[in-house]
Amino acid sequence: xxxxxxxxxxxxxxxxxxxxxxxxxxxxxxxxxxxxxxxxxxxxxxxxxxxxxxxxxxxxxxxxxxxxxxxxxxxxxxxxxxxxxxxxxxxxxxxxxxxxxxxxxxxxxxxxxxxxxxxxxxxxxxxxxxxxxxxxxxxxxxxxxxxxxxxxxxxxxxxxxxxxxxxxxxxxxxxxxxxxxxxxxxxxxxxxxxxxxxxxxxxxxxxxxxxxxxxxxxxxxxxxxxxxxxxxxxxxxxxxxxxxxxxxxxxxxxxxxxxxxxxxxxxxxxxxxxxxxxxxxxxxxxxxxxxxxxxxxxxxxxxxxxxxxxxxxxxxxxxxxxxxxxxxxxxxxxxxxxxxxxxxxxxxxxxxxxxxxxxxxxxxxxxxxxxxxxxxxxxxxxxxxxxxxxxxxxxxxxxxxxxxxxx
Amino acid sequence: xxxxxxxxxxxxxxxxxxxxxxxxxxxxxxxxxxxxxxxxxxxxxxxxxxxxxxxxxxxxxxxxxxxxxxxxxxxxxxxxxxxxxxxxxxxxxxxxxxxxxxxxxxxxxxxxxxxxxxxxxxxxxxxxxxxxxxxxxxxxxxxxxxxxxxxxxxxxxxxxxxxxxxxxxxxxxxxxxxxxxxxxxxxxxxxxxxxxxxxxxxxxxxxxxxxxxxxxxxxxxxxxxxxxxxxxxxxxx
Numbered sequence: 001x002x003x004x005x006x007x008x009x010x011x012x013x014x015x016x017x018x019x020x021x022x023x024x025x026x027x028x029x030x031x032x033x034x035x036x037x038x039x040x041x042x043x044x045x046x047x048x049x050x051x052x053x054x055x056x057x058x059x060x061x062x063x064x065x066x067x068x069x070x071x072x073x074x075x076x077x078x079x080x081x082x083x084x085x086x087x088x089x090x091x092x093x094x095x096x097x098x099x100x101x102x103x104x105x106x107x108x109x110x111x112x113x114x115x116x117x118x119x120x121x122x123x124x125x126x127x128x129x130x131x132x133x134x135x136x137x138x139x140x141x142x143x144x145x146x147x148x149x150x151x152x153x154x155x156x157x158x159x160x161x162x163x164x165x166x167x168x169x170x171x172x173x174x175x176x177x178x179x180x181x182x183x184x185x186x187x188x189x190x191x192x193x194x195x196x197x198x199x200x201x202x203x204x205x206x207x208x209x210x211x212x213x214x215x216x217x218x219x220x221x222x223x224x225x226x227x228x229x230x231x232x233x234x235x236x237x238x239x240x241x242x243x244x245x246x247x248x249x250x251x252x253x254x255x256x257x258x259x260x261x262x263x264x265x266x267x268x269x270x271x272x273x274x275x276x277x278x279x280x281x282x283x284x285x286x287x288x289x290x291x292x293x294x295x296x297x298x299x300x301x302x303x304x305x306x307x308x309x310x311x312x313x314x315x316x317x318x319x320x321x322x323x324x325x326x327x328x329x330x331x332x333x334x335x336x337x338x339x340x341x342x343x344x345x346x347x348x349x350x351x352x353x354x355x356x357x358x359x360x361x362x363x364x365x366x367x368x369x370x371x372x373x374x375x376x377x378x379x380x381x382x383x384x385x386x387x388x389x390x391x392x393x394x395x396x397x398x399x400x401x402x403x404x405x406x407x
Numbered sequence: 408x409x410x411x412x413x414x415x416x417x418x419x420x421x422x423x424x425x426x427x428x429x430x431x432x433x434x435x436x437x438x439x440x441x442x443x444x445x446x447x448x449x450x451x452x453x454x455x456x457x458x459x460x461x462x463x464x465x466x467x468x469x470x471x472x473x474x475x476x477x478x479x480x481x482x483x484x485x486x487x488x489x490x491x492x493x494x495x496x497x498x499x500x501x502x503x504x505x506x507x508x509x510x511x512x513x514x515x516x517x518x519x520x521x522x523x524x525x526x527x528x529x530x531x532x533x534x535x536x537x538x539x540x541x542x543x544x545x546x547x548x549x550x551x552x553x554x555x556x557x558x559x560x561x562x563x564x565x566x567x568x569x570x571x572x573x574x575x576x577x578x579x580x581x582x583x584x585x586x587x588x589x590x591x592x593x594x595x596x597x598x599x600x601x602x603x604x605x606x607x608x609x610x611x612x613x614x615x616x617x618x619x620x621x622x623x624x625x626x627x628x629x630x631x632x633x634x635x636x637x638x639x640x641x642x643x644x
Contacts, residue, residue: 002523003520004523006526015508018508317465317489318463318465318492319518319521319565320492321521322521323485324486325489400465401460401466404465404500404504
């Protein structure tokens with residue numbers, strides 16, 4: 001049997017080489033299909049890896065509490081907010097919570113310096129923010145508790161803001177305007193670069209109390225609380241404790257839903273990963289259909305080839321080939337044909353994926369996992385064999401007398 | 408081993424063609440001993456091709472008994488028939504039936520593939536067989552680089568390579584000119600001299616004249632069987 005298989009492989013090779021153009025056209029469907037699958041998987045995987053890396057960067061250890069507003073609340077104008085007392089509750093009363101920092105958006109307006117303007121995100125924060133987000137200053141200092149307590153008009157800016165306002169390389173000590181208010185620049189943050197074309201350095205940080213004093217309704221401020229967890233393996237326990245404490249503080253009855261939400265960044269990251277891996281599967285699946293079409297192409301040509309080689313099959317049968325010998329020979333030929341197309345397709349798809357990734361600005365580099373290449377190659381061989389079964393059994397079941405007489 | 412190489416008794420072969428049934432052989436009894444040299448003759452449609460297909464184990468009789476080399480052929484499955492063809496029978500066809508993409512050596516070695524013999528040994532035996540028919544210098548040629556006579560020699564070498572008990576030739580000179588035909592027949596004569604059992608199907612009297620025994624088939628029956636070489640008049644009749 002092994003001898004027959006080796007010999008069949010050799011014969012299949014000879015046949016494929018004897019009809020190079022036809023073999024190429026036969027396997028073209030498989031080739032294109034595989035190339036498309038590999039390219040799509042490569043791009044999606046690159047995308048997914050890049051997203052995971054970004055989230056790992058965002059400090060996977062911190063959690064965020066924010067008020068939960070349903071559509072109905074919003075429509076009725078009955079907004080829910082976190083309470084000031086929630087902050088102290090988390091700081092002093094819940095076990096296992098590390099650093100706690102409030103964050104609020106401070107829509108003060110455009111930033112300006114002389115004739116230059118910029119539109120940073122302005123956030124009101126406290127000194128603990130630095131420990132929670134793990135972002136540090138490149139120049140000058142970060143905000144300190146005293147800034148907050150005395151509502152100083154000081155600001156720490158991102159690099160993009162410094163560029164946009166054409167501030168000197170070391171802008172510490174310069175004054176800028178946020179809206180109509182003057183702020184002194186006390187520090188510049190480390191640059192974080194771009195994610196998917198979004199600049200991560202276009203922000204300005206001011207003390208929380210300052211922000212609160214300068215914007216809107218002082219009694220009801222829409223802020224979030226970021227906090228870290230002392231022991232990372234306690235995440236779920238701490239979450240439960242925080243939930244309990246906040247429910248009590250918000251006077252929620254047992255049958256009322258939470259009016260707040262606790263999110264962890266790795267949760268978001270996981271959701272993203274799920275989305276991208278679903279995307280990979282769906283896109284891969286759709287493109288995989290083209291592989292089936294390729295398989296049908298192989299089947300068609302193999303069927304023609306069997307008819308064409310009827311007499312040869314008759315000769316082999318007269319010389320003592322069994323049904324199984326003939327079956328094996330044609331299956332190997334179909335599998336090999338498909339495998340060759342698949343391998344070329346993988347190479348092209350690999351190139352295509354990297355090429356496309358390189359062409360689109362800011363698109364993460366493509367990455368082809370080994371499982372995708374091996375899987376694609378194996379799938380191609382299987383497609384070849386499966387679609388080879390019909391032609392091969394047609395060949396194997398030929399009557400030798402009829403086959404020998406065939407012209 | 409006292410029994411004849413081939414024993415046919417009461418062989419009937421029927422074919423279905425649509426609704427009508429057609430009887431190609433209607434009770435054939437025949438014995439062929441080892442090292443006989445037999446010509447199977449008869450007009451076209453007489454059933455001699457059917458008889459040859461049965462002898463070559465390409466087909467099985469509808470009823471009747473066929474023993475080849477002490478084995479009952481009628482009861483064998485498809486794959487067992489293939490094994491018998493591989494081991495017991497060497498075919499030579501009118502139009503050579505070589506595999507065009509293979510070398511001469513590969514063609515001759517092909518039957519040995521199905522015996523599971525490794526490449527080196529296959530090629531050794533094939534080369535030896537080719538030397539036996541006088542083509543020891545053409546091993547790496549392709550069939551289309553050879554003349555008709557040479558191609559038929561390759562076919563004979565392929566038939567002989569597995570040391571079959573029966574060499575079965577179907578109009579082996581039908582596609583050859585008379586001079587090359589004589590060469591091929593001389594080859595068959597020599598093989599017979601060496602002890603090979605040869606059965607050849609022909610309708611040419613001078614080819615049949617090479618054989619020791621002529622079996623004439625007509626209308627699905629054996630109408631003449633002689634141990635002596637057939638005369639021209641008998642074959643032509």
